Amino acid sequence: MSTPETPALDTTELERVLGQLVTDMGAAVNGALVLTGMDLGLWRALDGAGPLTVHALADRTGIRERYLREWCSAQAASGYLRYDADTDTFTLSPEQAMAFARADSPVYLAGGYHLISSVFKDRERVTERIRAGEGFGWHEHDPELFTGTEQFFRPGYRANLVDAWLPTLDGVVDRLTRGGQVADVGCGHGVSSTLIAQAFPHSTVHGFDYHDASIARARELAAEQHVGNTEFTVASATDYPGHGYDLICFFDALHDMGDPVGALRHARAALSDGGTVMLVEPNAHDTLTDNLNPVSRMYYAASTMLCTPSSLSQPVALGLGAQAGEHRLAQVAAEAGLGTFRRAAETPFNLVLEARR
Incomplete structure (x- = not known):
């Protein structure tokens, strides 16, 4: 008895599906970090502060630097913070602050x-x-x-x-x-x-x-x-x-x-x-x-x-x-x-x- 042949995969489409999946998995996990940032006051601490090193953010919040390094890196990878490699600093732009830090903003979605x-x-x-x-x-x-x-x-x-x-x-x-x-x-x-x-x-x-x-x-x-x-x-x-x-x-x-x-x-x-x-x-x-x-x-x-x-x-x-x-x-x-x-x-x-x- 013959069996149906497996259709040839479209590798471009497969890459698109996997790319979307990885993007969505990262977004799903980072959603928890957005809430963690709210609970710990990190978004508020970054709002209007300009570029901050992790050390400076730790001084502002009392949160251990090692945790902040990971959290800030995740937000930068998500496009929610800006990262400057030359100064090793993270910045919450005014536009990002409207979405994440300012509860009275018309576009506050956090x-x-x-x-x-x-x-x-x-x-x-x-x-x-x-x-x-x-x-x-x-x-x-x-x-x-x-x-x-x-x-x-x-x-x-x-x-x-x-x-x-x-x-x-x-x-x-x-x-x-x-x-x-x-x-x-x-x-x-x-x-x-x-x-x-x-x-x-x-x-x-x-x-x-x-x-x-x-x-x-x-x-x-x-x-x-x-x-x-x-x-x-x-x-x-x-x-x-x-x-x-x-x-x-x-x-x-x-x-x-x-x-x-x-x-x-x-x-x-x-x-x-x-x-x-x-x-x-x-x-x-x-x-x-x-x-x-x-x-x-x-x-x-x-x-x-x-x-x-x-x-x-x-x-x-x-x-x-x-x-x-x-x-x-x-x-x-x-x-x-x-x-x-x-x-x-x-x-x-x-x-x-x-x-x-």
Whole structure:
């Protein structure tokens, strides 16, 4: 009996695959070092310090030089620090500092590594649920996920929500300036809620989330910032109380819900006359071919381990996914009875969509 011949290998393609794999393995391991640098204060110590020898960095931080040599070398190999061989010094450039050292920067992304860390912690349990065809609830994840989610999304919301996104929604800024009622559904730690409340002190922002620990943290953060016009309540997306909301927001949350149609139907019923639903969703095109890029790669991975399991854990389990795209989201909105739907704004990471009755 003849056997199929093994096809000849394309050595160029093999080298590409292996090169990508080695790059990704290095990135995965170095993600832990990014967090270690945060915990040890290394990024802050490097910020604005100019070129530093390992000895000088040790003096600043009290960390043993031998550890710092390896850590700094790993960051230089990753392109996260600059290395000068002539002076044997490491420098954190202003651009690098914005991503790694300055939590108030609009492009601070280092905190997102907490989210990635949580994925590795939960990997075995999520894998077993996938094997069984079952879901994995948001509340079941390691608590580091909730910290990472807050830190990953906060910079983008700070940079865009009040100044760039809300003004694109028809009449919303005027309503909130006069004093309106806002529902932030799936609010998590309430970063988006407090930003709106701070910008519009005559309005009241009601944050809702089914996860009681997140609601507790949202209350703490609002109190720490002395934000008095927020209320945080444990409730799901289909049973939160209240009517006559001028703005109902879903910040990177609708696709995690098992019943996004039901969530938007409930929002439609809770709107005031002329009220607006604002959907902020991960940026995505409508086809996989157009989503084969670094940003979608990150979102598809997160969707596999976080978003889709969350949806599939619920009684109604649509499994929308983090890369649903505008066309699919429009279908969901239409099924919920929202007759007006448009893209209001976008960033490399988010689509901002406006829907009305």
